[in-house]
Amino acid sequence: MTSAELAKCMDTNPVVVRRTMAGLREAGFVSSEKGHGGGWEIACDLQKVTLRDIYDALGSPSLLAIGINLENPECLVEKAVNRSLTGAFADAEALLVKRLAGVTLAALAEEFRATARRHRTRMSR
Amino acid sequence: MTSAELAKCMDTNPVVVRRTMAGLREAGFVSSEKGHGGGWEIACDLQKVTLRDIYDALGSPSLLAIGINLENPECLVEKAVNRSLTGAFADAEALLVKRLAGVTLAALAEEFRATARRHRTRMSR
DNA sequence: TATCACGCATCATCTAATGTTACATGACAC
DNA sequence: GTGTCATGTAACATTAGATGATGCGTGATA
Secondary structure, three states, rough: OHHHHHHHHHHHHHHHHHHHHHHHHHOOEEEOOOOOOOOEEOOOOOOOOOOHHHHOOOOOOEEOOOOOOOOOOOOOOHHHHHHHHHHHHHHHHHHHHHHHHHOHHHHHHHHHHHHHHHHHHHHHH | HHHHHHHHHHHHHHHHHHHHHHHHHHOOOEEOOOOOEEEEEEOOOEEEEEEEHHHHHOOOOEEEOOOOOOOOOOOHHHHHHHHHHHHHHHHHHHHHHHHHOOOOOHHHHHHHHHHHHHHHHHOOO
């Protein structure tokens, strides 16, 4: 599929698609071809790649909305909060990453197909 | 303390302090007095109130940076991801809330005092 | 050689959070 | 009572990060 097609599918624009896919390409999960007939193609074993791999390929951004503020290391109140919660944040993030690792792209594809089957059945009623 | 004093302490401004403290006041954790000599005062038992209570008083905002996108319920890919990860997000958030509930304000105050002691010792060397 | 599609730098827009201003209200001191 | 101080709140301004858009270069195909 081309970036333009993908962009239409997810209601965004081609450049944003390229920006995001760039990480996946560097990780080897997709490949891209320039020129006439070019576009994006899956380049990995869906059974082997998990959402954790995708997460890492996209730069492993923080999964938590709040976190430790390290900008004012001299603030004693902040330090007290940090000491009390650093472990909790780390544990929660680790838990999430672990769950991401439990979902392969193949499993997602199967989920998709199952939903699509239900969808078609409902439509044909 | 007045909102202006608190604002100076945390490098923000009085109105933002009032906005935030409003939630804590409604929950009964602090009280405020208008007029001359007014300001904010703690109005709860530090042993009994936890960071979870504070979190709830502030409106229980999402603790996760990413989450389930419910805006396009007809997107089958999105649905597949949601089915696969909803539990993980819920578990991670529950874990965090549990840890917040394990930290009383009294414990935070004690952490603060301990750090302050170390701070003074280092200063006097 | 014309067309198509990605790669990428640059700039524009949008949005949520934060900061600011203004004014009303209540409390205390004199 | 009147001046001062502080909160309560609405309305507006600013900021920062994400997202979107444009332009141009490069490679591939017909």
